[in-house]
Amino acid sequence: MRRIAIINQKGGVGKTTTTAHLGAALGLAGKRVLLVDMDPQAHLSLHFGVEVSEDQSSVYDVLTASLPIREAITVVHDSLHLVPSDIDLAAAEAELISVMGREVILREALDVVDEAYDVLLIDCPPSLGILTINALSACHEVVIPLQAQFFALQGLGKLLDTVRLVQQRINPDIIVKGVALCMHDSSTNLSTEIVDDLTEFLVSSRDLDVPWSRAEIFKTRIRRNVKIAESSSFGQTVFEYEPKSNGAIDYNRLAIDIFDCPCVP
Amino acid sequence: MRRIAIINQKGGVGKTTTTAHLGAALGLAGKRVLLVDMDPQAHLSLHFGVEVSEDQSSVYDVLTASLPIREAITVVHDSLHLVPSDIDLAAAEAELISVMGREVILREALDVVDEAYDVLLIDCPPSLGILTINALSACHEVVIPLQAQFFALQGLGKLLDTVRLVQQRINPDIIVKGVALCMHDSSTNLSTEIVDDLTEFLVSSRDLDVPWSRAEIFKTRIRRNVKIAESSSFGQTVFEYEPKSNGAIDYNRLAIDIFDCPCVP
Numbered sequence: 001m002r003r004i005a006i007i008n009q010k011g012g013v014g015k016t017t018t019t020a021h022l023g024a025a026l027g028l029a030g031k032r033v034l035l036v037d038m039d040p041q042a043h044l045s046l047h048f049g050v051e052v053s054e055d056q057s058s059v060y061d062v063l064t065a066s067l068p069i070r071e072a073i074t075v076v077h078d079s080l081h082l083v084p085s086d087i088d089l090a091a092a093e094a095e096l097i098s099v100m101g102r103e104v105i106l107r108e109a110l111d112v113v114d115e116a117y118d119v120l121l122i123d124c125p126p127s128l129g130i131l132t133i134n135a136l137s138a139c140h141e142v143v144i145p146l147q148a149q150f151f152a153l154q155g156l157g158k159l160l161d162t163v164r165l166v167q168q169r170i171n172p173d174i175i176v177k178g179v180a181l182c183m184h185d186s187s188t189n190l191s192t193e194i195v196d197d198l199t200e201f202l203v204s205s206r207d208l209d210v211p212w213s214r215a216e217i218f219k220t221r222i223r224r225n226v227k228i229a230e231s232s233s234f235g236q237t238v239f240e241y242e243p244k245s246n247g248a249i250d251y252n253r254l255a256i257d258i259f260d261c262p263c264v265p
Numbered sequence: 266m267r268r269i270a271i272i273n274q275k276g277g278v279g280k281t282t283t284t285a286h287l288g289a290a291l292g293l294a295g296k297r298v299l300l301v302d303m304d305p306q307a308h309l310s311l312h313f314g315v316e317v318s319e320d321q322s323s324v325y326d327v328l329t330a331s332l333p334i335r336e337a338i339t340v341v342h343d344s345l346h347l348v349p350s351d352i353d354l355a356a357a358e359a360e361l362i363s364v365m366g367r368e369v370i371l372r373e374a375l376d377v378v379d380e381a382y383d384v385l386l387i388d389c390p391p392s393l394g395i396l397t398i399n400a401l402s403a404c405h406e407v408v409i410p411l412q413a414q415f416f417a418l419q420g421l422g423k424l425l426d427t428v429r430l431v432q433q434r435i436n437p438d439i440i441v442k443g444v445a446l447c448m449h450d451s452s453t454n455l456s457t458e459i460v461d462d463l464t465e466f467l468v469s470s471r472d473l474d475v476p477w478s479r480a481e482i483f484k485t486r487i488r489r490n491v492k493i494a495e496s497s498s499f500g501q502t503v504f505e506y507e508p509k510s511n512g513a514i515d516y517n518r519l520a521i522d523i524f525d526c527p528c529v530p
């Protein structure tokens with residue numbers, strides 16, 4: 001199973017939207033996809049209309065009550081499956097404080113289903129706490145949605161430091177696959193400047209021994225598109241809501257950039 | 266000192282931008298303003314170019330090491346002061362777990378400077394954890410920046426539950442002053458629908474005994490404006506960067522809506 005964590009501690013940059021759309025695109029291409037919602041605000045789960053209840057366990061139960069992950073998995077569409085989250089997960093940070101090996105609990109749980117899926121995508125909350133650390137410890141690759149605004153690169157620096165720490169202490173195989181520019185408005189000077197600075201930074205990291213030495217800015221930039229925003233409130237991805245929109249085109253192309261599979265017919 | 270917490274656990278909805286601009290507007294009107302950055306990501310501090318260092322203490326020291334708040338306050342401009350944050354604050358959540366009265370530490374610290382300022386604005390992180398609870402316990406009023414997209418009202422429900430809990434258990438005087446629509450695009454059906462639903466919800470709460478019974482949607486909606494996004498990466502508010510822009514006009518009017526003072530000449 002190819003394992004990718006979708007991470008950025010900055011709020012509202014497109015993590016959930018990217019996880020939902022890459023997941024949906026891969027599912028439409030017939031891949032077996034497992035999504036894990038690691039955000040207590042559970043927007044990925046909401047997006048797909050999945051509510052945690054007596055009959056539906058969440059990732060919280062997997063992390064804190066050793067529930068086997070298969071019991072928390074729900075089918076979204078055919079080959080697209082989800083481990084949902086709910087607000088209880090906010091307590092996990094405190095509950096896991098003194099648990100031995102608390103950073104690798106998710107990894108252990110996922111190892112059990114490693115053969116059952118082709119791709120794993122983990123949607124992370126806007127923080128670099130224990131939930132995001134669990135995602136980093138459980139994955140091989142990191143994709144970073146980034147909005148070219150407001151100190152995007154400062155936040156990126158902190159995120160990369162965290163990836164490096166995880167690589168040094170817990171997960172030597174973790175690498176940063178790349179940065180996905182989201183809600184992109186290429187007409188502004190600011191975004192051009194940020195993309196140039198980012199490109200320069202990545203190029204200068206090529207010869208260093210760091211987990212981002214081969215990270216790229218994915219060629220496809222997800223343009224700001226109101227159809228994307230609207231689709232989520234209908235519990236749909238833009239592929240169902242408005243398949244001819246720029247939003248659908250962009251996320252399809254980003255899926256090709258990352259996974260080499262033309263996903264949506 | 267009038268005390269307002271700027272809260273929304275959803276990421277990227279305009280909390281920091283709103284705190285910075287309301288603070289700057291009040292400062293320009295000659296009010297004595299104290300801003301407190303309660304986000305470990307410290308974007309409000311970054312916005313004003315304030316870095317925590319050996320010579321500059323942060324709110325973390327105030328919360329965990331009993332540093333008197335006056336020693337962490339720095340002058341941004343004339344009557345606009347700031348207690349900055351930095352990444353250490355991420356550890357506060359864990360460190361405060363078993364501290365007696367951990368929800369009211371900020372309040373106690375702020376009581377000392379109650380006479381020194383006219384207005385206090387607290388910028389909160391995208392979560393409902395102990396940092397946000399400290400802000401709620403320390404304030405009289407809550408202003409909720411809201412982006413009319415993606416389950417904005419679901420998130421609002423959880424936020425209001427939290428305000429109510431704080432009112433019942435810690436701070437009986439807390440009220441929700443209102444909702445500030447940010448990054449608003451009034452041309453979409455989605456935003457109109459969300460605003461209508463929100464209006465209906467607030468109207469139906471008028472006769473209930475809840476902290477939001479007199480909450481309003483502030484008349485001024487902050488329109489999406491690239492000048493606002495650009496100004497922050499220059500370490501400026503839009504009042505300095507582009508004083509004639511819609512961004513400056515909107516935030517000036519919002520300041521009038523909330524504070525009844527025409528702030529910017």
Ligand SMILES: Nc1ncnc2c1ncn2[C@@H]1O[C@H](COP(=O)(O)OP(=O)(O)OP(=O)(O)O)[C@@H](O)[C@H]1O
Pocket residue numbers: 010011012013014015016017018039043124125126182183184222223224225226227228229230232275276277391414415
């Ligand atoms: N390309 C786009 N065009 C227009 N709106 C978008 C686009 N991508 C995302 N959005 C909207 O922007 C908002 C934030 O996106 P999203 O929730 O995916 O960010 P996030 O990084 O997961 O946020 P959080 O930090 O809160 O988890 C949502 O309302 C979403 O529908």
Ligand SMILES: Nc1ncnc2c1ncn2[C@@H]1O[C@H](COP(=O)(O)OP(=O)(O)OP(=O)(O)O)[C@@H](O)[C@H]1O
Pocket residue numbers: 010011012126149150275276277278279280281282283304308389390391447448449487488489490491492493494495497
């Ligand atoms: N009216 C606006 N028009 C255009 N861009 C805006 C506007 N308001 C805020 N932004 C930009 O949107 C991004 C998110 O805003 P901001 O950081 O204020 O949100 P936040 O709620 O504080 O986020 P977080 O949850 O990460 O603390 C920033 O890049 C900011 O510059």
Ligand SMILES: [Mg+2]
Pocket residue numbers: 015016017039043044123124125
């Ligand atoms: Mg999200």
Ligand SMILES: [Mg+2]
Pocket residue numbers: 280281282304308309388389390
């Ligand atoms: Mg903020």
